[in-house]
Amino acid sequence: MSDATAGRRATPTPAGGSVIHDLGYRRYEGPRAGVREARRALFWQGFRALFGLGRPAKSKAIPVFVLIVTMLPSLASVVASGASNGQVPVNYAALIAGQTLLFVLFMAAQGPELMSRDQQHRVLPLMFTRTVTRSQYAFVRWLSVFSAVLCVALAPLLLLWIGQIGVAKDPAAAFTTVGPRIGPVLLLATTMAWVIGNVGAFLSSLSPRRAYATAAVIGSFLVCIAIGSALRDLAGLSYYIAAYVDQIEGMRTVAFILFGETTRGIELHPPPPVWTFLLTEFAVGAAGLAGLFWRMRRVDA
Amino acid sequence: MSASATTPRGAAPTAGRVSFPATARVLVQLAWARTRSPVLLLGIGVLVLLPMFFAVVFASRGVLSGDPVEFLVRRYDELVCALATPLIALLFGTSAFSAEADDGTLLYLVTTTTPRWWIVAVRTLFASVLTGAVSAFAVWGTGAIAVGSSDPEHITSAFTLAVFYGGATYAALFTALALLTRRALVSGLVYVIFWEGVLSGTFPALQYLSVRQWMLAVAAEFTDASDARLTSGPSVWFALGASVVLVLFTVYVGGRRLHQPRIGRVGT
Numbered sequence: 121m122s123d124a125t126a127g128r129r130a131t132p133t134p135a136g137g138s139v140i141h142d143l144g145y146r147r148y149e150g151p152r153a154g155v156r157e158a159r160r161a162l163f164w165q166g167f168r169a170l171f172g173l174g175r176p177a178k179s180k181a182i183p184v185f186v187l188i189v190t191m192l193p194s195l196a197s198v199v200a201s202g203a204s205n206g207q208v209p210v211n212y213a214a215l216i217a218g219q220t221l222l223f224v225l226f227m228a229a230q231g232p233e234l235m236s237r238d239q240q241h242r243v244l245p246l247m248f249t250r251t252v253t254r255s256q257y258a259f260v261r262w263l264s265v266f267s268a269v270l271c272v273a274l275a276p277l278l279l280l281w282i283g284q285i286g287v288a289k290d291p292a293a294a295f296t297t298v299g300p301r302i303g304p305v306l307l308l309a310t311t312m313a314w315v316i317g318n319v320g321a322f323l324s325s326l327s328p329r330r331a332y333a334t335a336a337v338i339g340s341f342l343v344c345i346a347i348g349s350a351l352r353d354l355a356g357l358s359y360y361i362a363a364y365v366d367q368i369e370g371m372r373t374v375a376f377i378l379f380g381e382t383t384r385g386i387e388l389h390p391p392p393p394v395w396t397f398l399l400t401e402f403a404v405g406a407a408g409l410a411g412l413f414w415r416m417r418r419v420d421a
Numbered sequence: 422m423s424a425s426a427t428t429p430r431g432a433a434p435t436a437g438r439v440s441f442p443a444t445a446r447v448l449v450q451l452a453w454a455r456t457r458s459p460v461l462l463l464g465i466g467v468l469v470l471l472p473m474f475f476a477v478v479f480a481s482r483g484v485l486s487g488d489p490v491e492f493l494v495r496r497y498d499e500l501v502c503a504l505a506t507p508l509i510a511l512l513f514g515t516s517a518f519s520a521e522a523d524d525g526t527l528l529y530l531v532t533t534t535t536p537r538w539w540i541v542a543v544r545t546l547f548a549s550v551l552t553g554a555v556s557a558f559a560v561w562g563t564g565a566i567a568v569g570s571s572d573p574e575h576i577t578s579a580f581t582l583a584v585f586y587g588g589a590t591y592a593a594l595f596t597a598l599a600l601l602t603r604r605a606l607v608s609g610l611v612y613v614i615f616w617e618g619v620l621s622g623t624f625p626a627l628q629y630l631s632v633r634q635w636m637l638a639v640a641a642e643f644t645d646a647s648d649a650r651l652t653s654g655p656s657v658w659f660a661l662g663a664s665v666v667l668v669l670f671t672v673y674v675g676g677r678r679l680h681q682p683r684i685g686r687v688g689t
Contacts, residue, residue: 178604189615218619221618221619228607229610331606335464335511339464339468342508346500350475350500354478
């Protein structure tokens with residue numbers, strides 16, 4: 121905040137030799153905030169657009185739906201654990217595994233709100249002729265998407281973690297046992313935001329039509345799931361091949377390994393080290409980010 | 422319901438009788454023009470080729486692959502009924518009306534003398550036949566590649582029929598969505614992912630309200646295979662009745678809906 125005000129004071133006159141020509145329009149006498157403020161404004165505009173804030177209620181439908189549907193099971197799990205004095209265990213991985221696709225749905229519905237609309241309404245030239253360059257624009261848009269998906273993915277996990285400590289008879293003792301789980305919680309949410317956010321941002325930036333962008337994001341993830349589950353059925357292939365092909369399955373597997381929970385499949389097939397999955401997911405997310413920058417360099421503006 | 426009774430004023434030409442086949446042809450041409458984009462056809466192509474790809478893998482491994490009936494039922498259920506057919510129906514069903522509502526040209530369609538129920542009926546038929554044909558082709562091709570023409574336990578023929586029926590039902594459902602909501606694609610995705618994917622697994626009662634289960638019920642009627650996926654769920658008569666209701670609902674509500682067409686951002 122103080123940076124921003126300092127920047128504002130530092131550039132009272134046009135920076136970099138740029139001039140506002142007087143074309144007879146309404147004049148602007150206020151301070152010129154500079155490139156830092158432009159990026160800040162762009163980030164918050166994007167972040168708010170992803171949740172439909174400042175827009176009519178219909179635009180908030182999907183974000184609110186996803187947040188409620190993903191957080192309700194967490195709440196129920198915490199309540200069940202509290203009511204049974206901790207007899208019913210709180211299963212982080214089993215809960216989050218069923219909700220990963222809903223995060224993709226959030227991305228598919230809301231990502232094109234940023235990426236496609238700017239192209240559809242031809243506002244990109246307005247941005248690129250000013251202080252925000254193409255790569256800065258790509259970076260700020262990515263940052264909005266990444267932080268929004270991170271918030272959505274972190275919310276149910278954080279609710280579980282806080283709830284598990286909160287409902288314990290002795291919160292201090294619970295904090296020492298449950299407390300270290302904040303590491304896996306943060307790591308898993310970041311991984312999800314990295315993969316879903318980056319790939320989703322790239323795919324939704326490909327089309328100026330919102331419907332096609334939505335279909336591209338959700339379609340790619342669904343086709344990967346189908347390929348993964350079909351590969352798993354082929355005899356002779358490793359059980360975990362699906363988790364490398366299909367990133368949704370990969371993140372579920374990571375969740376189960378990180379939180380030390382098991383399914384029948386994981387008991388029967390000992391999983392490979394967790395870093396192999398994390399490396400694949402990091403690579404996929406990095407490829408998505410690179411694709412976004414590539415797309416933003418050559419998009420018509 | 423029809424708007425054909427226009428009052429001629431002055432020298433304005435009187436409106437003749439509406440030719441149903443001729444308007445149907447124009448409506449289909451308009452819908453096809455909206456659907457025929459390379460990206461969309463590419464996506465549909467991928468969805469059709471996906472089960473065939475696994476059939477190739479299955480066929481190339483010979484006896485190692487195991488029971489063809491079990492393989493085919495799984496692929497048909499998971500890849501075609503749960504993934505390809507709803508997504509193809511979503512693309513075909515929503516493309517025309519959504520695009521026209523978006524750019525405001527729906528108004529030109531509605532202000533003709535064509536009865537509005539006929540507009541909806543033709544569009545539903547268009548999407549249904551296309552979706553049904555494409556999905557049935559995916560099923561038939563997968564079966565033909567995996568087991569040749571032997572068709573064990575009539576599994577491929579049963580699913581070809583069932584998927585044609587299911588594709589038509591899905592297309593009607595999503596055509597109704599395109600008319601009722603502004604963001605038909607996203608609502609349809611919520612239905613496919615959340616309703617059929619997540620909720621149906623948790624609450625078995627919802628199987629009676631799931632097109633995927635109706636499809637499996639129809640398939641179970643025509644095959645001799647006794648897979649657990651096929652034996653549970655609603656009966657075939659329930660499924661057929663439900664889709665007839667759904668199609669009639671689409672035509673009626675869609676036709677009513679066109680009396681107040683939404684005019685989107687004109688000129689973008």
